[in-house]
Amino acid sequence: MTTTTTGAASAALLQVRDLTVTFATPRGPLDAVRSLDLDLEPGGALGIVGESGSGKSMTSLAIMGLQPRAARRTGSVKLRGQELVGMSEADLRRVRGDRIAMVFQDPLSSLNPYYTVGLQIEEAYRAHRPGVTRREARTVAIAALERVHIRDSARRVHHYPHQFSGGMRQRVMIAMALSTEPELLIADEPTTALDVTVQAQILDLLQEIRRETGTGLVLITHDLAVVSEITDHIVVMKDGVCVERGAVEQIFTSPQHPYTQALLDAVPRIDDEIGELRAVAPGSAVVPENAPTNGGAA
Structure with missing residues (x-):
């Protein structure tokens, strides 16, 4: 099949x-x-x-x-x-x-905290493109960050992984994976x-x-x-x-x-039945509807 x-x-x-x-x-x-x-x-x-x-x-x-x-x-x-x-x-x-390129679920552990994201993209690119200069690889790194919509990529390429949010780090990983234009x-x-x-x-x-x-x-x-x-x-x-x-x-x-x-x-699902919700004042107790009463005495 x-x-x-x-x-x-x-x-x-x-x-x-x-x-x-x-x-x-x-x-x-x-x-x-x-x-x-x-x-x-x-x-x-x-x-x-x-x-x-x-x-x-x-x-x-x-x-x-x-x-x-x-x-x-x-x-x-x-x-x-x-x-x-x-x-x-x-x-x-x-x-x-x-x-073939791969993007893993935890970008923080996949990126080296001691190197800038730009350097890491450059090294990944140069590993598969012998003879490419560092300047050429830097241009590729900036373009890769732009492709995944990281603003001001020419400046952010010099930043370290901890300077990015979780979502931005995942974008960096995708940029690294795409830098070699995989199939x-x-x-x-x-x-x-x-x-x-x-x-x-x-x-x-x-x-x-x-x-x-x-x-x-x-x-x-x-x-x-x-x-x-x-x-x-x-x-x-x-x-x-x-x-x-x-x-x-x-x-x-x-x-x-x-x-x-x-x-x-x-x-x-948005159409699931979730039952009726009752508003409860802050600090008040939720009393079951069938709870026994004492006739209202304090």
């Missing part, structure tokens, strides 16, 4: 077949991800959804070849037809950050630590980048409401296995698996 219905398989940006990530444990082999298939067309957006421990983040790491050393990755991961499983580490490093962007819970207003801004930014650059997007999240905003197709994972997949509209209007239905039931 695939998540897309258009284009030949050979034209897919990302094609994953029978991806399995196995850990050796005292009780025997444990599959963190088992027999997973994924497809993403160029410029498309795929959401991978599930609870903590469902295998979604391990999937993103395995696509990049960043699974823990204790884990064994089998199956096939192809980027525009090029097989990544079995590729040498040196070749994988050339793919990572250049053709595929993997965003692992990019809005988890942000308030709802900033979440919406980051999602709008990812959608804008996808439209303007044609970069394919894989969005990892536990929140179905998030993937409904910017993805075309959804893969629902539980215990390392895909339990349901389909177009966003299909998943939201006609979920087939009980686990998907449970995830949807957990999404707050």
Whole structure:
């Protein structure tokens, strides 16, 4: 089964077949991800959804070849037809950050507090563009910050991570990821630590980048409401296995698996019945309506 219905398989940006990530444990082999298939067309957006421990983040790491050393990755991961499983580490490093970039959920721990954000973007860019001068890399860093709508980027490029808010730090991480103009962007819970207003801004930014650059997007999240905003197709994972997949509209209007239905039931809805709320004066006690009375005596 695939998540897309258009284009030949050979034209897919990302094609994953029978991806399995196995850990050796005292009780025997444990599959963190088992027999997973994924497809993403160029410029498309795929959401991978599930609870903590469902295998979604391990999937993103395995696509990049960043699974823990204790884990064994089998199956096939192809980027525009090029097989990544079995590729040498040196070749994988050339793919990572250049053709595939990743944005993690905690930008504060992903950014080095001792260096300016500009320097960090420059170093990431120069690592994949040998021969580029520092001045040229600085120009790229400023342009990358402008692309993610950080104002006065020529000045902010000299600032340190602690001088940015959480939402701005996430924008910096996205700018770093986009500096090399990757074909595929993997965003692992990019809005988890942000308030709802900033979440919406980051999602709008990812959608804008996808439209303007044609970069394919894989969005990892536990929140179905998030993937409904910017993805075309959804893969629902539980215990390392895909339990349901389909177009966003299909998943939201006609979920087939009980686990998907449970995830949807957990999404707050504006039309939910929340019962009647009674106004209570500050400092007063809430008295149940059926509480016994003493005839009004003090």
